Amino acid sequence: MQNFANKFTTYALKNSLGATATSNKITGENTTSYTFNNLDAGYYLVYVTGGKEIQSSLVTVDKDTNTVNLKTEAPSITKTADNDTVSIGQVVKYTVTGSIPDTTGYDQYQYIIHDELSNGLDFVNDKNGTALGEDATTVNVAVALKDGTDASTAPTTANLDTANNKKMSLDLSAWVKANQENNKGKEFTVTYYAKVNANAVVTEKNKAQLEYGNKPGETTTTTPSEAKTPTYPLDILKKKSGSEEKLAGAKFELYKNATDAKAGTNAITVSGSNGNYVVDSTSSTTVFESVASIDGKDYNLHLNGLAAGDYWLKETEAPAGFNKLTDPVKITITKTSDTEWTVKKNDTKEEDKIIDIENSTGSLLPSTGGAGVIVFAGVAILLVFGVAVSFIRDKRKAC
Structure with missing residues (x-):
């Protein structure tokens, strides 16, 4: 029946x-x-x-009221990213998943995917981050049926909004109609790429919507499907040991592993000034420097654009008159929700998300390490040598 x-x-x-x-x-x-x-x-x-x-x-x-339950699912799409968190300069692969609707009986049918990036992202043409041309009107996309059926007749580019190149639209109307005979109901994916720029923030998110319908001017637009790709800051309070006095002139480098940090190789490149820096893959600079203060902030050095993960912070130069840290400091950034994260210093959680780095003066061994360790070791060697000489002399006299 x-x-x-x-x-x-x-x-x-x-x-x-x-x-x-x-x-x-x-x-x-x-x-x-x-x-x-x-x-x-x-x-x-x-x-x-x-x-x-x-x-x-x-x-x-008949004379009684009858109820017919027809369970149908309206067309929809979902957008996902290949990374939960990102760093500035990283290329992100986005995937929109949908299915070919049944358009039987419709003379025409609109099926258009609209995508809008946030300010911290720019469309690029491939996984290598190939930038769009200055006057580009399209961006590359790839359409594939999830069961492996040939989808080579699908469009390979989407149109960019002439007033805002962070918006694009992919018109799949003709392709959907052409696939009614053999492929209706099948799931498909659309993939494309965007690059994280210096405007990226923790609340980084972007959205895709589907516009569909059989009558122009009477189409339905779905609720946006958002892909959230936060990027995180590293905030440092550089201060005098045992005091709240902020110290300017401390220079640091950041590494992705302890081996590189100790060797001083492959440091993360940055750009910026006056205590405010961003991760910058196009830069040749690796050093970022603290200032006396940053207005309205409890820290005096800020680096933005890090993905969640482990990092090693290395002090390359201490403020004049202070001892430099002898060992890198391990920093761990962990995503806890779309808008929240935690920061740890040497595996201890920093509740305010600020890394305190203290410097000591003089020749005493500072609590966080410093140049004083060299002086301390030298004094210790001299004392041991003096005791040994004294012992030998006493022994000769006894003989």
């Missing part, structure tokens, strides 16, 4: 058979049903279109 109803529906739609009663589009935020009134007794075919697939049922109408 269901098979007959489905075939009847397809025939009716393809041959434009007149309906006894039509509901047209069910609209309204909380509207999920439609009531047909004043029908003659008899058999009726009820169907719903505009979803991933057409749903239909044969029903008998």
Whole structure:
């Protein structure tokens, strides 16, 4: 019976058979049903279109009210990123997943994916981050059917908004219609790339929406599907040991592993000044320097644009008159939610997300390490040598 109803529906739609009663589009935020009134007794075919697939049922109408439950899922898409967190300069692969809707009976059908990047991202043409041309009107995309069926007839570029090149639209209307015979209902993916720029922040997010429908001017736009790719800051309070006095002139480098930090190789490149820096893969500079203060902040050195993970902070030069740290400091950034994260210093959580780095003066061994360790070791060697000489002399006298 269901098979007959489905075939009847397809025939009716393809041959434009007149309906006894039509509901047209069910609209309204909380509207999920439609009531047909004043029908003659008899058999009726009820169907719903505009979803991933057409749903239909044969029903008998008599003196009692009958209810037909047709469960159909409206077209939708989801957008995901290949990384949960990102660093400035990183290329992110985005994937939009959808399915080919059943457009039987429609003379035309609009199926358009709209995507909008946030200020911290720029469209690029491939995984290598190839930039768009200055006057580019399109960006490269790749469409694939998830079951491996050939999708080479799909568009390979999406159009950029002429007023805002962070917006693009991919019109799959013709491709969707052309795939009704063999591929309707199948899932497909659209992939494209964006590069994280210096404007990236923790709340970095971007969205994709689907516009669909069979009547121009009466299309439906889905709720945005957001892919959130936060990037994190490293805030440092450089101060005098045992005091709240902030110290300017301390120079640091940041590394992705302890081996590089100790060897002083492969430091993360940065750009900026006056205590404010960003990760910059195009820069040749690796050093960032503290200042006396940053207005309104409890820290005096800021580096933005780090993905979650472990880092090693190495002091390369201490302020004049202070001892330099002897060992790198381990920094751990962990994502806890889309907008929250934790920061640890040498595996101890910093509740305020600020890394305190203290410097001592003089020749005493500072609590955080410093040049004083060399002086201390030298004095210790001299003392041991003096004791040994004294012992030898006493022993000779005794003989």
